[in-house]
Amino acid sequence: MWFTRFKQDFSLLVMPWLFAVIFPFLGRLILLFSYVDAENRLHYQHDVWQLLVTGLRFDIRIATLTFGSLLLFSFFTLFSTKFTRQWQKLLTLINPILLMVIALFTLINIFYYITYDRYIDVFIFGLLDDDTTAILKTIWSDYPVIWAVLGLTLLGYILAKLCRSWQYWVIKSITKTTPNWLALPACLVAVALIVIGCRGSIGTFPLRESDAQISSYAVLNKFVPNGVIAFDWAYKAYKNNNKFMDIPLKESQQALATFFQQTQPNDVxxxxxxxxxxxxxxxxxxxxxxxxxxxxxxxxxxxxxxxxxxxxxxxxxxxxxxxxxxxxxxxxxxxxxxxxxxxxxxxxxxxxxxxxxxxxxxxxxxxxxxxxxxxxxxxxxxxxxxxxxxxxxxxxxxxxxxxxxxxxxxxxxxxxxxxxxxxxxxxxxxxxxxxxxxxxxxxxxxxxxxxxxxxxxxxxxxxxxxxxxxxxxxxxxxxxxxxxxxxxxxxxxxxxxxxxxxxxxxxxxxxxxxxxxxxxxxxxxxxxxxxxxxxxxxxxxxxxxxxxxxxxxxxxxxxxxxxxxxxxxxxxxxxxxxxxxxxxxxxxxxxxxxxxxxxxxxxxxxxxxxxNQQGAYALINNTFQPWQDDTGLLVKPVTTMNEEQQQTLARWQSWSLLLHWQLNQQISTDKKH
Structure with missing residues (x-):
């Protein structure tokens, strides 16, 4: 009987899990077709495919972290009919709320890109750190806040209705018992799928921020993360932004040698x-x-x-x-x-x-x-x-x-x-x-x-x-x-x-x-x-x-x-x-x-x-684009770098690290005094 209840809980979470995958994927398609013209979609069709596949993996990861954890928690209720029924009623409230959160972050991510030309990043916390009232007035002035609230309210109502109807159908339809020799392996398979889904990968490493770089066409990279995962990265960066951790000596020495092209003392x-x-x-x-x-x-x-x-x-x-x-x-x-x-x-x-x-x-x-x-x-x-x-x-x-x-x-x-x-x-x-x-x-x-x-x-x-x-x-x-x-x-x-x-x-x-x-x-x-x-x-x-x-x-x-x-x-x-x-x-x-x-x-x-006088270097994407002319601000397509250009790229990438190093050095020296 316990496995029947497990099947019911599993089924109750399948539908919201599916919506949790669909919402951000639709948001990604909106951005793709709004900001990448047909010519570039055709030219970078392989990268567009990578965008959709990798983006879907991020969506699956967030959906599984969200609803897979609820399924794991349901194990604690399986051996009591009373607790199972209470848990299942609670799920009909939790599921639409969580879906609304995912939908909200999808919407925020779309408007964030419209405003800042990138997915949600640490600057979103300017709402807390800047003049909050002024920013809220700006949001009210520049965005369709009322329509967004009305749309989300309607969506919440529809989701709540769907979740209740789905619960009624699931409990009514799934009643057959399953022998333990089948039930136990099935539970293990479910747990394994949850683990894989939460990782977003079956490889050595789980799906990471670096996996969002899928194309030399930088615009496509900006559509890979969904709103929730982008906000998670931004929050971690925000927390770290107030920390001043020492950069390892070996790493700073290497950066100094790369930038100055000779050995330098480890001192500001x-x-x-x-x-x-x-x-x-x-x-x-x-x-x-x-x-x-x-x-x-x-x-x-x-x-x-x-x-x-x-x-x-x-x-x-x-x-x-x-x-x-x-x-x-x-x-x-x-x-x-x-x-x-x-x-x-x-x-x-x-x-x-x-x-x-x-x-x-x-x-x-x-x-x-x-x-x-x-x-x-x-x-x-x-x-x-x-x-x-x-x-x-x-x-x-x-x-x-x-x-x-x-x-x-x-x-x-x-x-x-x-x-x-x-x-x-x-x-x-x-x-x-x-x-x-x-x-x-x-x-x-x-x-x-x-x-x-x-x-x-x-x-x-x-x-x-x-x-x-x-x-x-x-x-x-x-x-x-x-x-x-x-x-x-x-x-x-x-x-x-x-x-x-x-x-x-x-x-x-x-x-x-x-x-x-x-x-x-x-x-x-x-x-x-x-x-x-x-x-x-x-x-x-x-x-x-x-x-x-x-x-x-x-x-x-x-x-x-x-x-x-x-x-x-x-x-x-x-x-x-x-x-x-x-x-x-x-x-x-x-x-x-x-x-x-x-x-x-x-x-x-x-x-x-x-x-520099030769062109522009994208420090994040490791690419170089020469100038179109001698005085303008536009550049040509990405070209292969010669040795000098590779050194220039490496030098100024190391400077990004050295800026943090020199700040840390100043702060740590000040604390000693």
């Missing part, structure tokens, strides 16, 4: 350098302004034309001053890029971690503090975001200015989802520069804008441009919403650029303009557009780097717009221009040096793609 002091003597900066230290602009990606600038002005007041400065276009952000999120600037941290939670109070020798402000600069950080957003209002003063920021300070200084400023409009940040910077000039003290100002961020909202009292788009442009930008939503996004992008341009114009018009350096870059490329075309590998991470250097301070410099770089190069460039004979932590290149001769130079580093 190898990164300590000193700027060259600069008599101009010695005689009159310049003010330094560094603006990090929200989502100022290179891609949207490509949509500028005579009928669609996306530069505004910035255009004249873009044409007159120094701009590097073959340039990538080091992080792909705001806090990721900022913390890499602040302390060279590849861990984006460093400002909220147990190490937030460490004495980082990589602290970007230390060289300026050593030369007597007053440090001011201005954000148009909320100062408590990511604990920056505590972290930055610890790093030496003398004045921390955020949305409430700006609102107090400019009562007409309105606080929206993420903060006040960018113009007030720039107005405050103007006042602070004027004050520093009057007091005769050098000042270093770092700014973080927020207006060009979803939900896109043009500040009041600013003209709304009725931009028009071609059908091809609307198709290319369809992930960003309908035509009105795309138009609003272009308006906020243009607004922020214009406000930056107005600020630069103000500086240049003042006497202080003759001794003020201005640098600007994007924190990351605008997210959500999607980059399924392999030719756009680099474009998806591209941001510009703008630099205004008054003629007097162009001492021992050379501007070559074809030079290649990334965020790692901005501070070394500013240090060399502004600080004479000053120690600094070198993990980048002076982009305007007369001669580029360090291992950091003419390379743009991002953890996913690294670029």
């Amino acid at each position: 002091t190898i990164f300590m350098q000193q700027t060259a003597a600069n008599p101009v900066a010695d005689a009159h230290p310049p003010h330094v302004v560094f603006a990090v602009m929200e989502s100022m990606g290179s891609h949207l600038f490509r949509f500028d034309n005579p009928q669609r002005d996306l530069y505004g007041s910035l255009r004249q400065h873009w044409q007159q001053d120094w701009v590097f276009n073959r340039f990538v952000s080091e992080g792909d999120g705001t806090i990721d890029s900022l913390n890499r600037f602040f302390v060279r941290s590849p861990i984006d939670k460093i400002s909220q971690s147990s190490a937030q109070n460490a004495d980082f020798i990589s602290n970007m402000f230390k060289p300026f503090k050593a030369k007597g600069y007053k440090i001011v950080y201005i954000t148009a957003g909320n100062g408590a975001w990511r604990n920056l209002n505590r972290f930055l003063p610890h790093l030496g920021v003398d004045e921390f200015v955020e949305q409430n300070t700006l609102k107090e200084a400019f009562p007409d400023a309105t606080i929206s989802t993420w903060g006040v409009p960018d113009e007030y940040m720039f107005k405050y910077a103007e006042q602070r520069l004027a004050q520093a000039e009057k007091q005769g003290e050098p000042i270093m100002i770092m700014m973080m804008s927020i207006t060009n961020h979803p939900p896109y909202q043009l500040p009041p009292n600013h003209p709304y441009h009725p931009y028009s788009f071609t059908p091809q442009e609307l198709t290319r930008l369809k992930n960003m919403g309908n035509e009105d939503e795309i138009r609003t996004m272009f308006n906020t992008f243009s607004y922020s650029n214009d406000q930056l341009g107005r600020f630069i114009s103000w500086v240049k018009a003042q006497p202080l303009g003759s001794h003020t350096l201005i640098a600007a870059t994007g924190d990351h490329n605008i997210r959500g557009i999607g980059y399924p075309d392999p030719a756009e590998l680099m474009l998806s991470h591209a941001v510009p780097f703008y630099l205004y250097v008054p003629t007097t301070y162009q001492y021992q410099t050379l501007y070559d717009k074809t030079r290649i770089g990334s965020h790692k190069d901005i501070m070394p460039t500013l240090y060399q221009l502004a600080l004479s004979s000053t120690p600094y932590y070198q993990t980048g290149c002076n982009l305007v040096a007369l001669k580029l001769d360090s291992p950091w130079c003419n390379v743009g580093y991002n953890p996913y793609v690294t670029i």
Whole structure:
């Protein structure tokens, strides 16, 4: 009789197990047919097959972990009719709930890809770590929340009905007894199937994250994991993101030797350098302004034309001053890029971690503090975001200015989802520069804008441009919403650029303009557009780097717009221009040096793609794509690497490890003291 009850429990779980496989598989098909055109599906048909097979294995693994564990638990109820009946009633409640969870994660994974061009990853926990209320407002504004809730509610109702009907049919239909000599082997087979299903593999290793790499066409790899397994990977990464474990000595030594191509001591002091003597900066230290602009990606600038002005007041400065276009952000999120600037941290939670109070020798402000600069950080957003209002003063920021300070200084400023409009940040910077000039003290100002961020909202009292788009442009930008939503996004992008341009114009018009350096870059490329075309590998991470250097301070410099770089190069460039004979932590290149001769130079580093004068290297996929032309941002198809290119790939893959190593070294050294 016990095996009859087991057969009933097994059957009760078969139907929800099947749905648990079907839901994410359908989600994968939706992504595949929405974001891979027929031509590429045909060209990569073998990889598409691998996608479906491997994806199905991941689905089976999650379904078996979910419902197989319930079957194993049912063994404890088999020898009591009373307990079995109670368990079976409970299953009719548990099964639809678990199916709803799987359906929900499938839906989240689809919209996550639409927004971020990848499956669920650690950035999803920004809902907890960022301004939760603001993010929820963004979700409410940008996604069909009501329809999703209604659809899931209807699905839950249907599943509940199906599970009850299925239970009634199973208990009524499965009543025949089975002899023990057949029952016991059948149970063992069931257990073995559960084990295999939970592993997703019959090989040595269970199905792992690395198994998601099934194609050289990176888009297909992003569809392999289902929402639940992707969230599990993200959660593990999130937990590990707050841990600072030592990298084995042998591993770090190998990485150092690979990067520097010679043996190096296992000590972060190898990164300590000193700027060259600069008599101009010695005689009159310049003010330094560094603006990090929200989502100022290179891609949207490509949509500028005579009928669609996306530069505004910035255009004249873009044409007159120094701009590097073959340039990538080091992080792909705001806090990721900022913390890499602040302390060279590849861990984006460093400002909220147990190490937030460490004495980082990589602290970007230390060289300026050593030369007597007053440090001011201005954000148009909320100062408590990511604990920056505590972290930055610890790093030496003398004045921390955020949305409430700006609102107090400019009562007409309105606080929206993420903060006040960018113009007030720039107005405050103007006042602070004027004050520093009057007091005769050098000042270093770092700014973080927020207006060009979803939900896109043009500040009041600013003209709304009725931009028009071609059908091809609307198709290319369809992930960003309908035509009105795309138009609003272009308006906020243009607004922020214009406000930056107005600020630069103000500086240049003042006497202080003759001794003020201005640098600007994007924190990351605008997210959500999607980059399924392999030719756009680099474009998806591209941001510009703008630099205004008054003629007097162009001492021992050379501007070559074809030079290649990334965020790692901005501070070394500013240090060399502004600080004479000053120690600094070198993990980048002076982009305007007369001669580029360090291992950091003419390379743009991002953890996913690294670029040099030959082309773009996908660090995750181990591939190389040469440039299509001498100055553009598009690349050709994957080609076989020569020995030099293989060394370049290996060098910058090792740098990803060394970034973690050097951070760990700093933290562990600080703890010893």
